[in-house]
Amino acid sequence: MxxxxxxxxxxxxxxxxxIRGLDxxxxxGEVHAIMGPNGSGKSTLSHVIAGKPGYEITGGQILFxxxxxxxxxxxxxxxxxxxxxxxxxxxxxxxxxxxxxxAALNAQRxxxxxxxxxxxxxxxxxxxxAGSLNIPQDMLRRGVNVGFSGGEKKRNEILQxxxxxxxxxxxxxxxxxxxxDALRIVASGINTLRSPERAMIVITHYRRLLDHIMPDVVHVxxxxxxxxxxxxxxxxxxxxxxxAQFEDAA
Amino acid sequence: MKQVLPKAxxxxxxxxxxxxxxxxLPGGGxxxxxxxxxxxxxxxxxxxxxxxEDWKYTDLRALIGGVLPLAPRPDAExxxxxxxxxxxVSVDQAVKLVLxxxxxxxxxxxxxxxxxxxxxxxxxxxxxxxxxxxxAGLLLSTTSDSAISLNAAMATDGLVITVVxxxxxxRPIQIVHVATGVSVSTFTRxxxxxxxxxxxxxxxxxxxxxxxxxxxxNDAIIALVGNEASLSHIRVAAAASDAVNISSAxxxxxxxxxxxxxxxxxxxxxxxxxGFIKLAGEGTKVSANGVNLIRDELHADTxxxxxxxxxxxxxxxxxxxxxxxxxxxxxxxxIVVRPAAQKTDANLTTRALLLSDQAEADSKPELEILxxxxxxxxxxxxxxxxxxxxxxxxxxxxxxxxxxxxxIKAFVGESIEEITSExxxxxxxxxxxHWLQAGR
Numbered sequence: 001m002x003x004x005x006x007x008x009x010x011x012x013x014x015x016x017x018x019i020r021g022l023d024x025x026x027x028x029g030e031v032h033a034i035m036g037p038n039g040s041g042k043s044t045l046s047h048v049i050a051g052k053p054g055y056e057i058t059g060g061q062i063l064f065x066x067x068x069x070x071x072x073x074x075x076x077x078x079x080x081x082x083x084x085x086x087x088x089x090x091x092x093x094x095x096x097x098x099x100x101x102x103a104a105l106n107a108q109r110x111x112x113x114x115x116x117x118x119x120x121x122x123x124x125x126x127x128x129x130a131g132s133l134n135i136p137q138d139m140l141r142r143g144v145n146v147g148f149s150g151g152e153k154k155r156n157e158i159l160q161x162x163x164x165x166x167x168x169x170x171x172x173x174x175x176x177x178x179x180x181d182a183l184r185i186v187a188s189g190i191n192t193l194r195s196p197e198r199a200m201i202v203i204t205h206y207r208r209l210l211d212h213i214m215p216d217v218v219h220v221x222x223x224x225x226x227x228x229x230x231x232x233x234x235x236x237x238x239x240x241x242x243x244a245q246f247e248d249a250a
Numbered sequence: 251m252k253q254v255l256p257k258a259x260x261x262x263x264x265x266x267x268x269x270x271x272x273x274x275l276p277g278g279g280x281x282x283x284x285x286x287x288x289x290x291x292x293x294x295x296x297x298x299x300x301x302x303e304d305w306k307y308t309d310l311r312a313l314i315g316g317v318l319p320l321a322p323r324p325d326a327e328x329x330x331x332x333x334x335x336x337x338x339v340s341v342d343q344a345v346k347l348v349l350x351x352x353x354x355x356x357x358x359x360x361x362x363x364x365x366x367x368x369x370x371x372x373x374x375x376x377x378x379x380x381x382x383x384x385x386a387g388l389l390l391s392t393t394s395d396s397a398i399s400l401n402a403a404m405a406t407d408g409l410v411i412t413v414v415x416x417x418x419x420x421r422p423i424q425i426v427h428v429a430t431g432v433s434v435s436t437f438t439r440x441x442x443x444x445x446x447x448x449x450x451x452x453x454x455x456x457x458x459x460x461x462x463x464x465x466x467x468n469d470a471i472i473a474l475v476g477n478e479a480s481l482s483h484i485r486v487a488a489a490a491s492d493a494v495n496i497s498s499a500x501x502x503x504x505x506x507x508x509x510x511x512x513x514x515x516x517x518x519x520x521x522x523x524x525g526f527i528k529l530a531g532e533g534t535k536v537s538a539n540g541v542n543l544i545r546d547e548l549h550a551d552t553x554x555x556x557x558x559x560x561x562x563x564x565x566x567x568x569x570x571x572x573x574x575x576x577x578x579x580x581x582x583x584x585i586v587v588r589p590a591a592q593k594t595d596a597n598l599t600t601r602a603l604l605l606s607d608q609a610e611a612d613s614k615p616e617l618e619i620l621x622x623x624x625x626x627x628x629x630x631x632x633x634x635x636x637x638x639x640x641x642x643x644x645x646x647x648x649x650x651x652x653x654x655x656x657x658i659k660a661f662v663g664e665s666i667e668e669i670t671s672e673x674x675x676x677x678x679x680x681x682x683x684h685w686l687q688a689g690r
Contacts, residue, residue, distance in 0.1 A: 050645050053637070074644035075653075090642045094660025100646075103656065108647035143660075160646065 001066055003028045003199045004049075004168055010059035011041075011048055011224075017058070018044050020224035026168070029196040033210055033235065034203045036221035037243040042203045043087060045221075046172040050084035051077050064168065078104075079111035081167030085157040085174050092144035097156065100144045101126055105163055129162045133189050151182030158189040169193065169200045175209040187212030207235045222246040267435070268403060271320040275406060277377035277389075284389045288402035295396045304395070304524075307580040307612045308551040313520050314494055318466050320404065321351040321434035331459035332428040333358050339455040339486070341677050344424040351429060352406040352436030352467075367417035368450075373408035373439055388441060391500070393526055398498050401470045404437035408469075411452075415445035415476070422451040422482075422674060427469060429493065430459040435466040442471065444479040446504075451482040451671060456497070458490035458517075466494040477504040477531055483511045484674050486681050489518030491546060496522045505531025505560075512669050513540040514678060515550040516685040524553040529563040529591075536565040539668045543685045544577030544609075551580035556598075558591040561621075567598040570665045572658055573609035574689060584616040587624050594624040602632035603661050655686060 004026040011019035019041045026032050036042050048055050049062060051074035062069040069077060092100065106116040117125070130140060133155050145153050154174055161169055171190065175183055190213055194200070202213060210218070210232065218234040219226045220243070227246040228234065268289050275285060295302070299311035324332065332350040336358055340346065347370065348358035354372035364370055376388065388410070389402045413419055427438060444450055456467065467489065475481045481501075489495040495518045503509045515521045527536055542550040556565045571579035581600045602611030615628035635657055643653035662682050669675040 052641050052645075073650070074641065075647050075649050078645055078647040084645055086642065086645075090636075090639050092639055092642070092657070092660065094663045095656060100643075100656075103652075104643070104646035104648060107649070107652065111647065164647075 002026060003065060005063040006060070007063075008060040009048070009062065010057070011044060012056040012058050013044070013054065018224050019048070022060070022225055024219070024226060026199045026201060028167075028199055030216045031194065031200045031202060031213060033215035033218045033232075034201060034221050034226075035205065035218060035235065035238055037247065038205075040221045041224040042221050043172055046084055046170045046201070046203060049170060050074060050082060075107065076111065078164070078166075079108045083161055083164055083166035083169050085154075085161060085169065085171045087172040087176060089145050089153040089157055091146045091148075093146050095144050097140045097142060097144050098126065101140075101160065101163060104160070108164060126163060129159055132192070133159055133162070134185055135159055150177035151179065151186075154178060154182065154186050155189070158186055162189065162193060167198055169198065171200065171202045173203055173205070175204055175206060183209065184212065207239045210235045220246050267317050267319055271404060274320065275404065276374040281377055281389065285403045288389060288391070288399045291394070292396045292399040292403060298396055304553060304582070307582070307614075308520070308522050308549065310397070310496075310520070310522075313549070314466065317400070318433050318435040318464075320406070321431045321436045321465070323353055324350040324355070324430055328430040328459070329355060329358065331430050331461065335428050335457045335459045336426045339426060339457055339488075339681070341422050341424045341453050342673055344422040344453060346424045346426060347409055348426045348428060349407060349409070349438055351431055351434070352438050354407045354409065363421070364423075367414050368419050368423070369412040371410045373405065373410055373441070376410050389439070393500065395498065395524070397468060397496050397522070397524075398470055398500075401437050401439055401468050401498065404435075404468070405439035405470075406437055408438045408440040410441045411450075412443045413445055413448040413450050416447045417445065418449040419451070422453050422671075424453040424455065427454070427456045427467065428459055429457075429462045429465045429467055429490065431462060431465050433464045435468065438467075438469045440469075440471045442473040442481070444473070444475050444481055446476040447478045448476060449480045451484070451674060453674065453677070454483075454485040456487040456489055456495055458488075458493060462493070463490055464492050465490070466496075468496045470498045470500070473499070473501040475501065475503045475507045475509055478506045479504065480508040481510070482669070482671060482674065483509070484669065484678060485513040485523070486678060487513070487515045487518060487521055487523065488681070488685075489521060491517060491548060492519050494518065494520045497524070499523075499525045499527075501525070502528045502530045503534045503536060506533040507531065508534070509536045509538070510668070510670055511536070511538040512666070512678065513552060514543065514681065515541075515552065516543040516681065517548070518550065519548055521548070521550040522553070523551070524555075526555045526557070527565075528557045528559055529565065530559055532560050532562045534563045536563070537668055538565065539568045539665045541569070541662050541665050541682065542571040542573070542579040542581070543662070543682060544571065544579050545574040545689055547576045549578045549580075551582070553580070553582040555584045555586065556596065557586045557588070558594045558596060559588050560590060561592045561594065563591065563594055565596045568665045568668055569600040570662055571600075571602040571611055572605065572662060573602060573611055574605040576606070576608040578610040578612070580612045582614040582616070583628070584618060585626060585628070587617075587619045587621050587626065589620045591621050592623045594621060594626065596624070596626045598628040600630045601661070601664075603658065604632060604634050658686060659683070
């Protein structure tokens with residue numbers, strides 16, 4: 001059984017069909033890259049998997065560990081192990097990063113009938129992970145993402161991913177807005193989390209990120225469908241030829 | 251004699267209420283005369299109404315019609331109910347002073363815990379026993395607001411607190427106003443004088459006892475903060491949901507002094523909190539903040555006038571309102587900078603969070619600047635919860651309710667965090683959370 005199984009998914013936004021019959025299987029231990037031009041439905045796919053409101057699922061299904069994901073609230077999906085690293089992480093003034101992380105982690109643990117972390121346990125773990133991502137302690141005391149640079153916001157996403165230990169990580173353009181150094185830190189954070197117990201879907205426009213995170217499978221998405229799937233060499237090919245061939249084909 | 255009061259003539263009704271209450275109002279010597287003239291001032295305009303700019307969003311004449319008869323002195327049974335309610339809002343470590351239905355209740359208060367650098371007397375006692383010159387000022391008002399004039403005419407009791415020069419009162423002093431009655435009115439007036447370099451924290455709580463309903467409370471607190479003194483004044487008003495609460499604070503702050511003011515309204519069919527703060531000495535710092543938490547069909551109005559009379563003072567105001575159902579929150583904030591008040595640094599922000607389509611927020615920030623070398627600013631916003639924030643939290647494992655709760659708490663916290671004392675901040679936070687939980 002695949003970790004994530006998407007069958008003939010159709011999704012509409014405001015009467016427009018943006019995902020049109022998408023199939024995707026992701027197994028534990030795999031890293032999949034989804035590439036494609038703007039408007040191809042990549043971000044929509046990530047939102048739909050995470051459960052963002054505002055999308056109409058007009059057909060198909062998404063199974064996560066064999067369970068119907070589409071019937072679950074976003075928080076249930078998170079507790080089951082679905083994690084979306086946002087393309088644009090939001091700023092939450094008045095909620096410190098520490099308090100947010102603890103509330104989120106303990107909500108997930110509670111939903112899984114696990115014991116909540118004690119404060120010292122939580123602090124120790126968070127500091128360790130933050131240290132490995134070059135996140136200063138001071139950032140953890142500030143409001144979530146408030147006043148953070150683009151790179152800091154993305155590192156904060158990776159911090160959460162590391163803390164929550166999800167089974168499926170979806171990284172929606174985690175490379176956007178990052179300079180080379182920030183990209184390296186983020187990519188190494190992601191690589192550390194690669195594991196046989198986990199799968200990843202990396203959504204990106206550019207090959208650059210895939211030089212750091214070697215995907216097992218590369219998909220090209222266009223007009224709401226996966227047009228081609230192949231090994232990591234596809235990313236190189238795309239860089240040479242562009243997406244136009246797939247747009248025409250769709 | 252039973253009187254049927256015509257609805258169309260509320261002023262006549264209050265005239266009768268005053269006439270009926272007169273014999274029960276404390277004070278000899280000049281006091282009856284001062285009361286009568288305060289009542290005359292009141293009568294000239296009657297209950298505040300929307301024709302008055304400062305009351306345009308809270309038309310008391312239309313909203314409450316008239317003034318209810320003065321509450322009777324609480325009996326033993328009322329005191330028992332009052333005690334239960336007063337205990338529910340206890341501030342940790344505080345010296346509690348309880349007023350029940352407008353009358354000081356020494357049996358529910360812990361006067362004994364105060365050290366002798368603080369003198370606490372009841373207003374009634376002061377009005378009855380002082381030499382005429384001592385108490386003449388106690389019923390005088392520096393404003394022409396008719397609700398305050400009415401308060402002066404009708405005040406039955408209150409607390410007169412004096413902190414001597416240089417004395418820091420360690421424990422917070424908590425004045426708890428408990429209403430136990432049904433369809434009655436109460437009028438309380440308190441005085442606070444902080445000597446030079448003195449420090450005190452005063453918490454005022456307004457609560458209702460079991461079975462209390464439909465009452466009207468009118469309170470005034472007059473505070474003089476001496477030079478280099480510092481006062482924290484926290485107020486939490488949780489009146490019964492069919493009751494009226496009108497509270498006025500008139501505060502003069504001396505040179506080099508510090509005032510931390512915080513007011514939270516989280517109950518009451520009609521509530522009005524009006525603060526008149528005068529920065530009367532140079533180098534003064536005022537932080538005036540507050541929160542209105544409103545649901546159902548309640549109406550809460552917070553109106554602040556910060557008056558910079560002298561140069562080199564700083565004032566900061568941060569107000570937040572959370573409004574659900576058909577609630578209505580009003581915030582009016584006026585900053586006055588007098589011609590002499592050069593180098594004034596004043597800022598005011600007010601934000602309202604609307605949790606339903608019917609919720610209403612009215613904001614009116616005003617700057618009245620008569621000096622030319624000043625830094626003044628204001629900002630007002632209102633809007634719903636940001637769905638992208640709610641989704642972000644849900645995607646991290648919080649339920650929709652918990653996500654919203656966290657965001658509302660953070661929003662309210664922006665104002666509450668201005669309270670400098672951790673103990674008092676925790677107290678206010680707990681009261682706010684109690685309100686939030688009640689709506690779940």
